[in-house]
Every structure is written in C-alpha cells, then in structure tokens.
Amino acid sequence: MISKRYNIARHLLAVLVLVLSSIFLMCGCGAKQAGQAGAGKAKEQGQVDVIRLAGGDWGYPTPYAVYPRGPGGFKMCLIFDGLLERDEKGLIPWLAEKYEVKEGGKQYLFTVRNGVKWQDGKPLTAEDVKFTFDYATKNPMVWGALDKKDIQKVEIVGDRQVLITVTEPNAAMLYKLGMVRIIPKHIWEKVDNPKEFTAPEAVIGTGPYRLTEYSKEHGTYRFEAFDGFWGPKQRVKVIEFVPVSEEVLAFEKGEIDLAGITPDVLPRFQKDPQYKIVKSPAFWGYRLLFNMKDYPILQHKELRQAIAYAIDAQELIDKVARGAAVPGSAGILPPDHVMYNPGVKQYKPDLQKAGELLAKLGYDKLDENGIRQNQKGEKLSFNLLVSSGEVRLAEVLKEQLARAGIEIKVQSVDMKTRDARVRENKYELAITGHGGWGNDADYLRERFASYSKGGALMASAPGTPGYQNEELNALLDKQRLEFNDQKRKELIFKAQEILAEDVPEIPLYYTTGYNVYRPAKYDGWMFMFDHHSLTHSKLSYLERG
Structure with missing residues (x-):
C-alpha cells in the first residue's frame, strides 16, 4: 500500500489534455443517457464547489486495494461504476442501459450503454465488461467479490451485449452482478497482483469523480468531478474527506458539511432553521x-x-x-x-x-x-x-x-x-x-x-x-x-x-443515528434502499429528476 501523498491529477494531466475535446463532446449526450439510467429528466439544480466530509484512511480506492469496509468501498464507487446502481427503491440500470434474466435465472443479458468513456478518454466496450468478470473470478475483488464457482462463462453476444451464464440460479445473483465494479481491460490486463496495484492509472474508471489527491497518513481524499462523465451532471464539483478530531465540533465550525450525531446532541440543532436533521435506517x-x-x-x-x-x-x-x-x-x-x-x-x-x-x-x-x-x-x-x-x-x-x-x-x-x-x-x-x-x-x-x-x-x-x-x-x-x-x-x-x-x-x-447538515449549502443527500449512510451513495452528489 502506498504511503506518500499523491497528486494524481498531475500524472493524468497530459492524457486529459489530449482527450479534453472529446470529453467535452460527451457532456451533451451524458444528460440524455442519465434519464435512461433511472435518474429521470434532470432539473436545473445549483452546483456546489466543494463538499467536505470527515476523513480517515480506508485504503487506495480501487476494487482491490480499498479496505474491505463500507467507507472505503463507497469512496471507490465514486470512481468506478457497476452495471447497475441503487437508488431509494431498488436496483436501476447504470453502465448497462437494460438487462434481461433468462433461462430461469441461469443467464443474465446486459446491454452496455453506448458512448461511455473511461477517464483517460478510451471508450468503454463490451470487451471491458467481459474482461472484468473473467478477471474478477480469478482475482476476487475486495468490493463486489464473486466466487469463481458462481460464473460458468461470460460471452459477448452482440455489439454491446454481454451474456453471463451462472453455475446455478440464484435470486440474489442480479444484485451481485450489478454491484461488480467494471475496470478497464487496457489497464488491468497487464496487472498480475491487483491488490498491490496502486499506480495513478489504477484509479481510472467511468464514474462521476476522479481521485486527485490521497494521503494514507492523514486519511484524506480529494475527488473532482469528471467532465466526461456519461451520466447525471455532478451537483458537487469537489468532494474532500478531511481529518477531524471531533465530528460535531468540526461541523459547527464549518470545517465539514455533514455530521453524524447522537440523540443527546439533537437539541443543539433541532430548533435552528439553518439545519436539517435526517434519521438513518438501521442497516x-x-x-x-x-x-x-x-x-x-x-x-x-x-x-x-x-x-x-x-x-x-x-x-x-x-x-x-x-x-x-x-x-x-x-x-x-x-x-x-x-x-x-x-x-x-x-x-x-x-x-x-x-x-x-x-x-x-x-x-x-x-x-x-x-x-x-x-x-x-x-x-x-x-x-x-x-x-x-x-x-x-x-x-x-x-x-x-x-x-x-x-x-x-x-x-x-x-x-x-x-x-x-x-x-x-x-x-x-x-x-x-x-x-x-x-x-x-x-x-x-x-x-x-x-x-x-x-x-x-x-x-x-x-x-x-x-x-x-x-x-x-x-x-x-x-x-x-x-x-x-x-x-x-x-x-x-x-x-x-x-x-x-x-x-x-x-x-x-x-x-440508527442522525445526520445534520445545512440545506442552504447542499440538500441533495439520499439513502440507498439497502444502506444506512447519506454520504455513501454516489447519487447523493448528482442531479436527480
């Protein structure tokens, strides 16, 4: 695991300059595709420059190097997309614009969304999806791990279609397949030890944010909006995770923009209209x-x-x-x-x-x-x-x-x-x-x-x-x-x-606990249907219908 401070943006700058024009062209079609992804027609919503949250080291945010607990995995998901995503009600299409369950649950046919690009400018293809599942069954990911015994074969059956045949039907398999993070073949096919792969290119995904800074020593992360993201427009330009000694005090001082609080602290915020309090589901x-x-x-x-x-x-x-x-x-x-x-x-x-x-x-x-x-x-x-x-x-x-x-x-x-x-x-x-x-x-x-x-x-x-x-x-x-x-x-x-x-x-x-934030600063937070944290959903940072 790396220990020095990274400024990954510098490493990628040359590549990004070369592909900048194509990335900006992508923005127009991205908003249209977002509606197909289940986010609905985007409304005009104000953008926030920076949201700061309590930090802590949860590993380098790749599907392999991240620490196997939620805070690390959900940071990684800001960079890497799955075929499906989760909103308040259930699974929604994401990198897969549609899917079919076939043969009584033995097969899953995913149609890969067209026009998606990796953060280095290369196009996402069905071959990337097939590669990901083949690679992940041999090298189980920390996040969205698959048992190699679960997958019988993965085939490309059309220009943008991937057919996954599982060993046995399983009512939970769609959920599992959808949560696997898709990785770029042109980068990872050369990697023999994925858990040790912490180079700057290891954090190139298709997601709405790029990792631009990470410090293991300080537990800090900085994610910047990826201009070429295919999906809903980012409402938050920069997400920073910063070290704080006391979360509530840091929130009151304005050092962070959301804090978890316990019932005994509620009175400090309940009668003040500048704050909004949300109770978490017990997950x-x-x-x-x-x-x-x-x-x-x-x-x-x-x-x-x-x-x-x-x-x-x-x-x-x-x-x-x-x-x-x-x-x-x-x-x-x-x-x-x-x-x-x-x-x-x-x-x-x-x-x-x-x-x-x-x-x-x-x-x-x-x-x-x-x-x-x-x-x-x-x-x-x-x-x-x-x-x-x-x-x-x-x-x-x-x-x-x-x-x-x-x-x-x-x-x-x-x-x-x-x-x-x-x-x-x-x-x-x-x-x-x-x-x-x-x-x-x-x-x-x-x-x-x-x-x-x-x-x-x-x-x-x-x-x-x-x-x-x-x-x-x-x-x-x-x-x-x-x-x-x-x-x-x-x-x-x-x-x-x-x-x-x-x-x-x-x-x-x-x-359960509670979260408090200032809606005047930002009010886009949401829970996923199966999860307890407002800050963990990538949809919390994106425009929604």
Missing part, C-alpha cells in the same frame, strides 16, 4: 459471534439462548449508542429490512430463564466470585475478542453476563487485527460491527448455511464456524432458487424463525 449493527467449531461447549443451544436472555439490548443502546439504535432481532434481519419477520422469537432480558437453561446444562453452582460451574468444577468463562473501538460495548456486555454467572474476559485489538482473526476463526467469542444488514436476504445463506463433508463440518462463512441445521440449509438453498418475491419471502421468514430458535449468533443492536 449498520453489532453482532456477538460464537466459535462453535473450536469450542464445543458453545454448540449447546441452551447456552447460546441463556446468553441471549442475559443480554439487555436496551441497556447497551442507552449506555453505548446513546439511544441511537434499535435492539437486534434474533432472526438476524433488522426491522428496516424488506424481508424482516416481526413474529420471530425474541429474547427479552430474563436472568431467571437464563439460569434455568444453564442449570439444565449442569452449571448449577456458583464459585466464590459468582461464576457458574458444573460438578467437575468447569466454569463458564469465555474470552471476548473486540476491536479497540468496541471496548465500552464489551465492558457493559461483560457486566450483563456476569449477572447470569458467566465470566467474560475482554481482549481488545485494533480493528484490522480483529477482522483478520474473525476471518481465520481465531477467537472464542467476538463482537464485530459492520453495515450491509439491508442487503439481499441471501446473506443469511452465506452466513449460516453449512454442509457435512467426509464427516467434518464445513461452514460456508467464518461468522458461524461449527453451526449446522439441515432444515435451515434446505430452506436457504430453496430461497435462492425462488424468483417469485412473495414465495421467497415466505421462505426467508421461516429461516428467520429457525435462526431465532438456534441463536447461532446474537445481533446486539442496529444503529
């Missing part, structure tokens, strides 16, 4: 993970249920999230999800019930410190892995579980180390927080489906090592083959009921 959350594979005691459903009964989600929200969250659902999907089942079993705080379940497992005695133990003297004591930013959450959780006689020893590491250890199953209990809870419900299959192979349990995702439920496997396999939305929803509802009973993990809470 970012924390979950408690169990490594059942390496710690067989955690395979007991009664133990996991007892832990769920010992947890007071509202206390966590009040003490840690300052009230800006909603309790986790035992069925995993959050209340704002389009397929949320409100009827699943939930675990309200009940220490008596927790104690009964633990006694049933033989842990019916307390030692001198109040820790439960069985007849053999074995204690209910677990190591809890968290990142340094989650220590307060872990400490409150530790207090709650202690009331049920369960000892927790908190192990705090930096976020990257915690993420790596979770991926490698090197933990006993762990807390992880992330977005994506509003994504297609197929993530339940990716997270919880498991299979037996040669007598050994093979979990499909590191979040639930050692968990297996054959009925759930069958339901999750069936839902991915169901293209009728209502029938699929019924299957997802049933899957949530099983998960709520089994408790393979515990969603602690989903954050």
